[in-house]
Amino acid sequence: MKGRVIRSSKREFDVRKEDGEMISATALGNLLKKDRNVVVGDYVLLDNIPETGEWQIKDIEKRTSEIYRVSIREQRKRVTAANCDLLVILSSVSRPAYKQGIVDRFLVRACQWGIRPIVVFNKMDEYDGENGPDLLFERRRLELLGVECFEVCAKEGEDYSLQFLDKGWKDLESALEGRTAIFLGQSGVGKSQTISKLSGGEVELKTKAVGKVGKGSHTTTWSELVEFPHFYLIDSPGIRSFSLDDIDPKELITYFPDLEEVGVQCKFTDCQHEPNSKGCAFHNLDLDDQGKEALFSRLESYKRIYSEVSQIPVWSKKI
Ligand SMILES: Nc1nc2c(ncn2[C@@H]2O[C@H](COP(=O)(O)OP(=O)(O)OP(=O)(O)O)[C@@H](O)[C@H]2O)c(=O)[nH]1
Ligand SMILES: [Mg+2]
Ligand SMILES: [Zn+2]
Incomplete structure (x- = not known):
């Protein structure tokens, strides 16, 4: 059986x-x-x-896929879930504030685990056009990477209509159809709330009390598979999962395939891709302003993560 x-x-x-x-x-x-x-x-x-x-x-x-981190101390893979075929990167457009860098971190994991990512902008009911993130730009940036974006509001009772993107709640439901999806995102972005709303209120997950959002502690403490008639979802505890310190700095670029493709065309293999770097392919691309901004935001994420992961000796990362 x-x-x-x-x-x-x-x-x-x-x-x-x-x-x-x-x-x-x-x-x-x-x-x-x-x-x-x-x-x-x-x-x-x-x-x-x-x-x-x-x-x-x-x-x-x-298993067709594994959600894991490498425990450097114990020199082994720590698997927490298996057989997921969609990674839902949930983010909030109000509080906690939207951060490109965090989305890029989860995209690294999606690439490492070999799971297709999508990005969901939640809390659209609280979106402030002046101070909030530029969603049209962000959608373009992500779509250049082949990542679909959705715009939703998981707040109960709220009937929300699309403002910026052409994909909303119904499209998210169709994207989940037939899949096992894991929800990742900062603490307080509304992962548990979204899962609960998708169930029409039938699934009650513990959600964070209003007012405590963005404080860094997390409400969901353990992963479980939530069964729906047409899909499975895994809620996950936020925050803990963003550190990428178990990744070998030499492998990091392979998890940024968009940058790797450009980087191989730089004249020197140790190119730092700075504006004054000789023969740098990044600075000689024929792109419009938005395309450039999108690519350089990825480069910035890569550099930041690289400097973090290269602090830890490489030899200790091999398992
Ligand atoms: N205004 C508004 N509030 C929301 C929305 N979605 C979730 N919230 C609120 O945001 C808070 C955090 O939601 P949770 O679902 O607990 O967040 P989480 O991502 O599961 O957080 P952790 O379990 O700590 O990782 C709760 O107070 C929710 O009611 C939304 O679309 N709009
Ligand atoms: Mg939660
Ligand atoms: Zn370069």
Whole structure:
């Protein structure tokens, strides 16, 4: 009998069996090891123990993707979810403030994990055209990377119409159709609220109290797979996930394929891509002002992350 892991704790797992029944199961000892453990989203093989009637997970099916970080201290991959095929980067256009840099960090993860990303601008009901982010520019910047953007308001009862983009709530619902999507984003951007609204209020996730947004503590503390009739969603705790300090600086550029493509055309392999760098391809591209601004914002994100990840000795990052 097969099933999918919906919730996990150290030794106990809630599993939805193929026949629709939800059961509680334990796992064989060799599936609880540090380097191979059962996580939410896993498809598993189950055994029913005749004497006790208990269910046991006896094997994990090959995963199509993994959400992981590398634990440098323990020299291993720490997987927290499996088999996701969409990464929803949720951001707020009011409080907490929208940050390009954070979106770029999640795009690095999407590339590393091999999962298609989309970006959702939430809290559009509080959008302030003068002080808020330039959404048209941001959409162009992201679409140049092949990333679709959506504009929504997850606040309950709010019937919100599109202001800037041509994709809203209904389009987001269609994008989720048939997928297992993981929601990532800063604490307080509305991940739990969005999932709850998508369920028409049926799924109640703990959301942050109004007024405490952007304080850095997080409300959602553990990942679980939320089942919908046509898709699965994983809520995740915010904040903890942005640090990229487990990434090898030498590999970082491969997670910026847009920059890598241009960088190979620079005259010198150690080009710093500064305005005065000789033969730099970035400064000789034929782009309009917005296109240039978009590309250089990516370069800025890359440089910032590079200087962060290169503080940690490379040798300690290999697993
Ligand atoms: N005005 C407005 N408020 C929203 C919207 N979406 C969410 N909120 C509020 O923003 C706060 C944070 O929402 P949460 O869903 O808890 O945020 P989260 O991303 O799950 O946060 P963590 O679990 O800490 O990572 C709550 O008070 C929500 O009611 C929105 O579209 N508009
Ligand atoms: Mg939450
Ligand atoms: Zn260059």
